[in-house]
Every structure is written in C-alpha cells, then in structure tokens.
Amino acid sequence: MIRINGTLVELTEGMTLQTYLDQNQYQSSRVAVERNGTIVPRAQYGSIQLQEDDELEIVDFVGGG
Amino acid sequence: MHLIDFDRVDIANLNRQQYLLHHVGMFKTDALKEELLDINPYLDIHTDCIHVTEENLLELFAQEDIVCEAFDSPEAKAMLVNGILESFSDTFLVAASGMAGYGDSNRIQTRRITDHFYLCGDGSAEPGPGYGLMAPRVILCAAHQANLIVQYICKAQKGE
Numbered sequence: 001m002i003r004i005n006g007t008l009v010e011l012t013e014g015m016t017l018q019t020y021l022d023q024n025q026y027q028s029s030r031v032a033v034e035r036n037g038t039i040v041p042r043a044q045y046g047s048i049q050l051q052e053d054d055e056l057e058i059v060d061f062v063g064g065g
Numbered sequence: 066m067h068l069i070d071f072d073r074v075d076i077a078n079l080n081r082q083q084y085l086l087h088h089v090g091m092f093k094t095d096a097l098k099e100e101l102l103d104i105n106p107y108l109d110i111h112t113d114c115i116h117v118t119e120e121n122l123l124e125l126f127a128q129e130d131i132v133c134e135a136f137d138s139p140e141a142k143a144m145l146v147n148g149i150l151e152s153f154s155d156t157f158l159v160a161a162s163g164m165a166g167y168g169d170s171n172r173i174q175t176r177r178i179t180d181h182f183y184l185c186g187d188g189s190a191e192p193g194p195g196y197g198l199m200a201p202r203v204i205l206c207a208a209h210q211a212n213l214i215v216q217y218i219c220k221a222q223k224g225e
Contacts, residue, residue, distance in 0.1 A: 029140045029143060029144075030139040030140060030142075030143050031143055032143055032146040032147050032150065034150075034178060034179055034182070037179055039147065039150035039151055041147070041151050042147055057178050057179075059143075059146070059160075059162070059178060059184055060162075060188075061139040061140075061142040061143050061146075061160075061162045062139055062162050062163050062188070062189060062190070062191035063137060063138055063139045063191045063192060064137060064163070064164055064165045064190070064191050064192045064198050064203075065134075065135045065136050065137045065142075065161055065164070065198075065203075
C-alpha cells in the first residue's frame, strides 16, 4: 500500500510515477509531486518506481489567479 | 520586495486585481509598485517585467527567501513550483490553486504540503463560462497566502 494525498492506495508492483499519473488522469505539465517529503524532478517521473509505504503528495494545479 | 510579471493591466483585471482604471495599459509590475509606494514610500521594491520560464527561474529567484505564486496558467504554476522546490529547498513557497466563481467561502483553505511548501485555494474551482474569477473568492485565497507569509515572517523573527 502507498499513501497518496493522505489516502491509502493499493500499489501495483513496479508501477512508475508517470504510469500512476497517466492512469489517474493527471496531466504531467500541471502537477508537482512530493515523494516521502522530497520533490520528484519531472525528468524522473518515468523512471521512479513507486515502493511499498511510499507517501506521495500530488498537487494538481488548476487555472486562475 | 520583488515583483515579477510580464503582463499589462487589462480592463478585465479590474474586477478582482488591485488596479484602478488609470492603470489600464501599464505594466502590472509598474502599476503595483506605484500603488505600494503610495501606501509606504519606504518600501524597497524591484521589478522584473518578464515571463518566468524554466531557463530564467534560477536567476530570478536565487536571492528570495519567500516566494508567493499568483499566476493564471496551471502549467506556469506547476513549472514555478517544480523549479523552486527542485533548486531552492530552503525557500518558503506559497502557491495557489482553485479560486474561481462564487462557491462556498469555507472551501478556500491552506494546505501544508511540506514545511516549506503550502498551497492555498479550494484545489478545484477553475474559471469557465458563467463561472469566472471574482473578487471575493480570489481575495480570500490571496489573504490565505498573505497571512501564511506574515505568520512565517513573524515566527522567524521570534526564532520559532
């Protein structure tokens, strides 16, 4: 299990962060992701593999300011 | 204080942004600097009338301890937040997302992401037909951001 924005989620073995974002309708150009308290550089979304007990904060920006 | 914005004041901004009719056409950085100096002439303000990009972000923000994001585009918000968090881990960053329309005021919140990154807004309300950006909720969100920054500064001064 991993925790995403405070909610426990079943983890698929070996899933990359990019795959998780794609499957959950996030647009990579509109998000910032913290993994275990550290920002994940965008260049690493496709290579970072989510691990058991990971804690992710996914900030999904909407327009307006 | 470092004001960064590429844009000019437009008449469509007047419903919610801190500009007056005679500012329309001026660069936003110039207009806001003028207003702030009218409030406190001793403020130290420098301005950059420039589009923030991944290429100039490092140079623009290198000297800043606190960054308050107030962009319009979600891609620009994400670009700035990622850039600041990747390159300046000690910078206190307050961003905003979700403040359109006239929905429940109590949904505008401050969310702690990390010790140095907070997000204000309701997280979802983006402008659309019949549901634009309107002063009350935008100002609520801006007040959340401003109050958080004041808290941060005051706690730092007390050594907390």
